[in-house]
Amino acid sequence: MEVQVFGTRACSDTRKALRFFSERRVKTHFVDLKERAASRGELRRFAQKFGVDALVDRESKRFTALGLKQAHYGEARWLEILEEEPLILRTPLVRRNNDVTIGTREEIWKGWISAG
Secondary structure, three states: OEEEEEEOOOOHHHHHHHHHHHHOOOEEEEEEOOOOOOOHHHHHHHHHHHOHHHHEOOOOHHHHHOOOOOOOOOHHHHHHHHHHOHHHEOOOEEEEOOEEEEOOOHHHHHHHHHHO
């Protein structure tokens, strides 16, 4: 089994996710959003399951700094913004094949591991 984790090293939830998989010897591919943004295709995969609003961290400092508090955009525009400004994503974004989660979801991850 292999998972892909999108986040930043400064994010405690991302570190928890990485530690969770590491402790269970699950191969993890970490994408640091400060170094490389998630592609629009990856973001769309998460948005299809949870909706684009679930991806946006409206409490982040970067979200406030960009002046997006009053913004009302469509899904396509939000995906563009998230691709350009990955630090406003709610993290960690975790993907295993076609299964995806946003945030710390240990109960779901345990199910992935038990399913193999």
